[in-house]
Amino acid sequence: MKTIVRTTVLALAAAATMAVPAKAQDFINVLTGGTSGVYYPMGVAISKIYTDKIQGSRPAVQATKASVENLNLLQQGKGEIAFTLGDSLQFAWTGNEDAGFKTKLDKLRGIGAIYPNFVQVVASKESGIKTLADLKGKRLSVGAPKSGTELNARGILEAAGMSYKDLGKVEYLPFAESVELMKNRQLDATLQSAGLGVASIRDLATSVDIVVVEIPDAVSSKAGYVPAVIPANTYQGQAQPVKTSAILNYLVTRSDLKDDLVYQMTKSLFDNVADLRAAHAAGKDIKLETALEGMPIPLHPGAERYFKEKGIAK
Numbered sequence: 336m337k338t339i340v341r342t343t344v345l346a347l348a349a350a351a352t353m354a355v356p357a358k359a360q361d362f363i364n365v366l367t368g369g370t371s372g373v374y375y376p377m378g379v380a381i382s383k384i385y386t387d388k389i390q391g392s393r394p395a396v397q398a399t400k401a402s403v404e405n406l407n408l409l410q411q412g413k414g415e416i417a418f419t420l421g422d423s424l425q426f427a428w429t430g431n432e433d434a435g436f437k438t439k440l441d442k443l444r445g446i447g448a449i450y451p452n453f454v455q456v457v458a459s460k461e462s463g464i465k466t467l468a469d470l471k472g473k474r475l476s477v478g479a480p481k482s483g484t485e486l487n488a489r490g491i492l493e494a495a496g497m498s499y500k501d502l503g504k505v506e507y508l509p510f511a512e513s514v515e516l517m518k519n520r521q522l523d524a525t526l527q528s529a530g531l532g533v534a535s536i537r538d539l540a541t542s543v544d545i546v547v548v549e550i551p552d553a554v555s556s557k558a559g560y561v562p563a564v565i566p567a568n569t570y571q572g573q574a575q576p577v578k579t580s581a582i583l584n585y586l587v588t589r590s591d592l593k594d595d596l597v598y599q600m601t602k603s604l605f606d607n608v609a610d611l612r613a614a615h616a617a618g619k620d621i622k623l624e625t626a627l628e629g630m631p632i633p634l635h636p637g638a639e640r641y642f643k644e645k646g647i648a649k
């Protein structure tokens with residue numbers, strides 16, 4: 336009798352021990368950005384997809400300072416999937432300390448390219464700013480310190496022959512806070528790297544008269560970005576198309592996640608792109624056919640398996 340009881344207890348203990356990693360593996364923390372950007376509503380959509388499509392998963396959405404913080408959190412094992420700008424991802428993989436990465440983040444693995452971010456420089460009309468050169472001596476918000484947006488700000492200004500020293504004042508603020516300061520006339524302009532139609536700039540445009548500042552093609556190319564266009568009427572009061580720069584966004588995971596889970600994460604995303612497009616207008620550019628475009632880090636084996644099934648990866 337004692338032997339039977341002891342065997343049963345040991346079996347139950349073993350089963351309990353085995354159950355813990357399985358549950359932990361099912362927890363999917365989605366690292367996004369500020370709530371007024373595009374990453375956050377996209378992250379909420381991803382969380383819902385995972386809840387519906389990955390049986391037993393427990394998704395959660397975390398608002399962050401976006402790209403740089405997301406990548407560092409992934410390296411530390413504090414997230415399962417993250418949004419990031421392509422240039423930030425490249426800096427993380429090589430370990431660029433100036434960009435916010437003290438060492439190479441070797442645990443990062445790719446899931447896929449999604450939509451492009453557009454560098455959007457928006458000034459109040461009363462500031463008199465019409466060109467990048469007009470930013471000299473003015474008050475500009477460049478995004479949170481060492482965020483993906485702030486890296487873009489440095490890149491654009493440098494390509495235009497300027498630096499922060501040329502500005503009257505530099506504020507390191509997330510999108511929503513930047514907009515509030517502009518409404519209160521405490522800022523002249525904000526640079527925001529985000530999908531088109533980002534909520535923060537839409538909010539600003541309904542409160543004050545704005546000017547969307549052109550980034551010439553030559554500046555975009557010199558900064559290493561892709562010349563792009565913000566279509567007319569993307570924001571209230573913006574009657575004409577405006578040249579700007581674009582940088583691809585990526586979804587990234589960790590090397591230590593199980594292949595099967597990442598396969599399911601990748602499959603459920605790209606099999607349900609319509610749900611992402613419904614979450615935000617920027618989602619219209621998410622396509623399976625371009626999911627591996629420019630990927631600067633190795634794919635996770637689970638993601639690679641999905642793309643091979645679809646004939647996208649060799």
